[in-house]
Amino acid sequence: MNNLPVLSYLDEFRASGPAGRLLDRLHRRPERPVRIMEVCGTHTMAISRHGIRQASPAWLRLISGPGCPVCVTSNYDIDSFIEMSLLPGVIAASFGDMLKVPGTRMGLGGARARGARVEIVYSTLDALRLARENPDCKVIFFGVGFETTAPTVAAAIAAARQSGASNFFVYSAHKLVPPALSALCRMPGLAVDAFLCPGHVSAIIGADPYRPLAERGIPCVISGFETVDILQSLNMILDQLDSGDCRVEVEYARGVRPGGNPAALEMMNSVFAPCDAGWRGLGTIPASGLTIREEFAAHDAARVFAVDASYSREPAGCICGAILTGQKIPPDCRRFARTCTPDHPVGPCMVSSEGTCAAYYQYEFQD
Amino acid sequence: MTHDTETVQMAHGSGGRLGRELVESVFSSALANNILNRLDDAACLEVQGRLAFTIDGHVVSPLFFPGGDIGRLSVTGTVNDLAVMGATPLYIALGVVIEEGLPLHTLKLITESMRATAGEAKVEVVTGDTKVVERGAADGVFITTSGIGLIPEGVSPSGRGARPGDAVILSGTLGDHGVAILSCRQGLEFDSMLKSDCAPLNSLVREMLAASVRVHAMRDPTRGGLAAALNEIAAASGVAIEIEEETLPVKPSVRAACELFGLDPLLLANEGKLVAFVPEDDAGSVLAAMRSHPLGAEAAIIGRVVDPAAGAGFSGPFRVFARTVLGGLRIIRMPVGEQLPRIC
Amino acid sequence: MCLAVPAKIIETDGQQAIVEIGGLRKQASIVLLPEAVTGDYVLLHAGFAISMIDKKEALETLLLFEELAPPGGRPGLSGPGPEDGDLGLKETPAADDE
Incomplete structure (x- = not known):
């Protein structure tokens, strides 16, 4: 988390410098729907x-x-x-x-x-x-x-x-x-x-x-x-x-x-x-x-x-299946953040820290 | 006089001769002071002023870990709870539950560690109680400590005191204790020079309050780590907190352990760190005071308190955020459950 | 899925090795990567070395990122040809953990 490159082959790739440029490249591309x-x-x-x-x-x-x-x-x-x-x-x-x-x-x-x-x-x-x-x-x-x-x-x-x-x-x-x-x-x-x-x-x-x-x-x-x-x-x-x-x-x-x-x-x-x-x-x-x-x-x-x-x-009532196939996103689920939370997970996508629902809940979800 | 009993036995908890021997040979001899020596049913204390009063139960496996043991932990835990309220810790009461079969030598080492830590923190253990339970009913020894401290005039940090504009100052590196404990867990063992940060923080707090009596809030981020401490303060104070993740001090070996086992330094336990909320104008002097103290040498400003209404487009109950590499904000939630090593 | 972390092989003994990550040392198995020798960097997953880290490819990726970085905001690449196995970045001694 500090900037000292001490974890070899990890920290070097965490420098934030190029990120903005790479993001710019994404934004300059012609608009068209891509999934x-x-x-x-x-x-x-x-x-x-x-x-x-x-x-x-x-x-x-x-x-x-x-x-x-x-x-x-x-x-x-x-x-x-x-x-x-x-x-x-x-x-x-x-x-x-x-x-x-x-x-x-x-x-x-x-x-x-x-x-x-x-x-x-x-x-x-x-x-x-x-x-x-x-x-x-x-x-x-x-x-x-x-x-x-x-x-x-x-x-x-x-x-x-x-x-x-x-x-x-x-x-x-x-x-x-x-x-x-x-x-x-x-x-x-x-x-x-x-x-x-x-x-x-x-x-x-x-x-x-x-x-x-x-x-x-x-x-x-x-x-x-x-x-x-x-x-x-x-x-x-x-x-x-x-x-x-x-x-x-x-x-x-x-x-x-x-x-x-x-x-x-x-x-x-x-x-x-x-x-x-x-x-x-x-x-x-x-x-x-x-x-x-x-x-x-x-x-x-x-x-x-x-x-x-x-x-x-x-x-x-769990739509993990549709979420795992990318057809729905977590906020589409009636249980998401209501009856299914990391404290009381119903579906596996919420319980695993790598699950899509957990990732949404943890870092992105807004009421 | 425990010549023929090398381990703690049920009889030590009987209240009879063996019980008396245990108290005298292990506890009152090591922790001796004028008040404890009377061995009365209660300690009589003369204290004038506003008191802080707290209690903390301590269970840890293993009992001895790099940088500390349950004895040291049981003193620092209570001392630090008092210190972050701005109080000067004075007296500690001790409740010990011992599992039958614990070697007396082990108990003496733990008590000796409590003595040394109490001396370091300049507090006295003034009353106590021991109980012995059958083998399997406890894990070696459980220690509960309660403590009182005196809050000086004009000082009033509390969990509800953080205000928009405050600087958030962390006293040092995150996760040392959590990773030191992890390094002893069967199957996860690894070698590092890493030690638990377990230490009494009252002398650090004294220096901070000498630099500014306007420290609004403090907390020691123990279980649940910094993420829990920040969420608690933000909720109690009715504010939001933004931290800069890149400014968080984390030792390389702690970062390595986090990469290896899939853990987050923000969620790891600390036993010798505090996070303070200080008006921006005073942040420089408080930070300087912290850095001149050995326990605050790596102190850093890690973020600031903001108005929850201005909460960066986030609504709802979220109050703690970190800025990402891409300039956005992500939510830092209250942690859920224990942190387990994972492979995916 | 699958956490894996770059680790340096410190010594080997048959199918076992001691690896180091940021000053932390741990036992690991090289049964899935028999060509690994002392000094190599490997990806470690669940206690097993699963892949060799290719220093040349790593440098090429970093150089690509460096070209993309805005002036002044250089990525972590410092200096040209590293000699000693890592990417030529100064390693902080483990003593920092004292």
Whole structure:
């Protein structure tokens, strides 16, 4: 926050100098309606927090897509994991992101209040360590996240098998980004002119998986996370639309190789196989999730623990689905800021700090 | 005389011989002063003038953390609550709930830390009580402290006192305590030179009030961080506050921890910082007084109080704003719930 | 989604490494980035190095931003060719945390 450049490769990109110039470039462009969807919660937060939406020209609509893994996780997956956390002898390990997410009956925080042992971890290896330190317990890790996170979960499963940690399990609710983007493009009534693509997902998968979108005339720019990165990426997208030459471009070249991270992809693909997955708001999308491969079945919580979450249902009156597909914005929801607030969230888009509703509520919303 | 009992036992809370031994060997010996030494049921105090009176419960895990421990925290917490009201802290009452099985040595270290901190703050612990609860019914030790202080003539900072035009002055870096505690949490461990800022602020406040008795409001941004403190003052005073986020002093390792775990320095706890609302004309002299004190060396003006009606186009209940890189304003809300490390 | 922060590799031991961010040191895994060696800057996500940071690309992006910056309002780029792994910006010693 002070101006000393001491966090290398971060602070240098936070200098505000170029931001005004990049914004000017946006404003000098010819007016015409353009809808750009960002599909990364960190972009959603940055756009809200730094006031990029308000500062942008009125003809440029920035809409938030399904970029928050917490938000797209279905209630069925959340309820199933919560049921597992309540089984005797289980330690439920999760990233902090999931603790406040409400399920159909209760959230993980509620399960903890009822006696479930819930541990917040920063890394999957910490969850594996919990398993080693508690040999009499079964440690179940809630695997949520996109391609950025899935390889780290895969690495923990592989390490568990190698070290014989037979009390380590993963409930896999991972999601894959490119299939969801393709599905979005096919949704009737959804007009997206371009995608602002996620920087850290792309650090793993590279630029190629977005190519089919570009071939359909939809510019894709992989963006970094600072204000100047995002403004620059918006200009790159509009340059593409102006020239009619739609491509996959990488603004975040310092962190993303065109081919991604082959070692991470190999780790992910050796432990997980693609499967159909239910996305909140988008429904079931073919080959958009990850299931644990047969060889690692002994660590697959979904196979090992039988729980009944057939009572699952999505919260009534919540339009998270339409918000996740960019068809509505949070103030369109009757519950928003009235019966759904960060203190008492109803939908996942409010509870996750990267959720679109939370970002609106936190930084932009006015009564 | 605790020769054969190395840990605190239920019998220590029985009110019998062991209980007396615990009080004498651990508490009254370390915290000795003329009033406490009488071990009466209540302390008799002679104080003339307007009193500030406060109470604060302290629970922290771990009990010892870089830069402090629960003993130091329990004294500074109450001293600082008195100090930000402009009061000179005088006396502290102490309530200790001990979990059965706590090593006596640990309890002595905590008490010794309370003694040292009370000496630093020039306050006396004049009365107290201990209870022992069964293992599992507490987390090591819980400490409640209550305190009284004397408010000097002509001084009246309060949470309701901020006025449009006031400069907002922060006494130093944000989030040191929150991140120091985080660095001890299982699974998050990291090494840094970072210590909790846990410190009694009454001598700093004395220097500030010597520079200007017109300090309108002060608060120590503990739980909930600066975001909570600013929202509370803005609401109580009926004003709006605009801060310049780029002027907020934050140590590199605190910023690093925030990047790493997805936290916001504005929401992290502090235990040795205060934020003051001072008329613009006096801001320079108060800031200079703060900077010449070791606990205010990095003090900075971080924003100003504005009329809520002129609130930058924002309506509704929002009162605290930060200016963004792009020149707009964003809302700083009252924080919700605990800050958890996150990966997205 | 997905927070990731640039971190410098201080030492490696097999698949484990110690990384530094702003004076803070933490254990990390390099199993997903086996080519990482001491001195490299990597993106760290949930305790794993997930991508190498490309210094040349970083400088090019900064130069682009510098061209865009108004006179006097230069971005963080200071001086030409850095030699020592970082972007040639002065690092504040960790002692500032004392």
